[in-house]
Amino acid sequence: MVVIETPSCQAYSRDVRNPFGYRPSLAAGTIFLTLFFLSACTHLFQAIRYRKWWLSLFVLGAGCECLGWIARTAAWKCSYSPALFTMQIAILIFSPAFTTAGIYIILFRMIPLLGKHTSPFPPKLCLLLCLAVDIISLSLQAAGGGLASKSFHEDTDTRPGTYTMVAGILFQLxxxxxxxxxxxxxxxxxxxxxxxxxxxxxLSGAVVLAIVCMVARGVYRSVELLQGWRGFLNTHQVYMIALDGVLMVTAVVALNVCNPEKLLKQAGEEIYLADPLVKESGSEEEIKVGTPESSDIV
Incomplete structure (x- = not known):
């Protein structure tokens, strides 16, 4: 990739190529960073209120999205900044991994409420496998982002880093x-x-909506990176806004509105009140995730 030696904050001109291939939208950047910031704050409040560490995964997911969009917003003024370009692409590519991990835990928490017979595999095994894959994909995306960033700044071949990021995204997908x-x-x-x-x-509706959004976003990101830094998707901002920003803000806000811990607790209490003798029938593990006595469980 050829990097134009242009001052980072030089006045934008369509005649001078920049790393983005366009001028990042100030309006879109401001809207998304505000929405992700509010979502992260709400997730943080909910995590503190219910004292559940796993809800912090949603805080990290929305918080990293906010950082990525801060970089894109700053790039409206400094459209020729390689640092802002690599910062936003790296952060926005790996940040959904945190939200995905939180969604995995939701299913792990729902299975005991619905009954162990609903899952073809032990819930804990499913959770551990999913989280392990998520960690591997996050590592690949972070490593790829670092390699691509280094190559971008040194004006060398960015394909190794790009393909590593794609491998991470496809693995997560x-x-x-x-x-x-x-x-x-x-x-x-x-x-x-x-x-x-x-x-x-x-809760089921929110999880399905979030998963659909994240799968669609993963497909978009994979195709975008495979096309290259000067590919059609990478140089047309509307796709970034619609297929990343809108989809991810929909996912994190859906989990704000339908707070997982609150709904799981309510569902567990419903089951307990409907049949208080269920514990004595040997099904204690199937209701403990939501009953008042289980506040210390994941």
């Missing part, structure tokens, strides 16, 4: 699709429980 299949099986087998529980209906 495959994991998310596999999770979606497992989720579908659980929801079908546990349909009666979801249908009869308003909290679980809301």
């Amino acid at each position: 495959a994991s998310t699709i596999s999770y979606s299949i497992l989720m579908s099986i659980v929801f079908v087998r546990g349909f009666a429980g979801i249908r009869d529980s308003r909290p679980l209906r809301w």
Whole structure:
């Protein structure tokens, strides 16, 4: 890639190529950084209120999205800054991994409420495998981002770093699709429980919406990077706004509105109140995630 030796904050001109291939939108940047900031703050409040460490994954996800959009907003003024370009691309590529990890935990928490029979595999095994894959994909994306950033600044071949990032995204995408299949099986087998529980209906809807958004975003990002830094998707801002910004803000806000811990707690209490003798029948583990006595569980 050829990097034009231009002052980072020189007045933007269409006649002078910049790293983005366009001038980042100030309006879009301001809107998205505000929405992600508010979402991160809300997730933080909810994590503190319910004292659940796993909710901090959503804080990290929305917070990193906010940082990425701060870089894009600053790039409206400094459109020729390689640092801002690499910062926003690296952060916005790996930040959804945190949100994905949080969504994996939601299913792990729902399975005991719906019954162990709803999952074809042990819930803890599914969770550990999904989180392991998420960590690997995050590592690949971070390593790829670092390699691409170094190559970009040194004006050398960025393909090794780019392909590493793509491998991380595809790895995460495959994991998310596999999770979606497992989720579908659980929801079908546990349909009666979801249908009869308003909290679980809301939570299931939010999870499905978030997963659909993140899978669509993963497909977009994979194609975008495979096309190269000067590819059609990478140099047309509207796709970045619609297929990354809008989709990710929809996912994180859906999980704000349908707070997972609150709904899981309500669903557990419904089951406990409906059949307080269920513990004595040997199904204690299937309700403990949401009952008042279980505040210290994940």
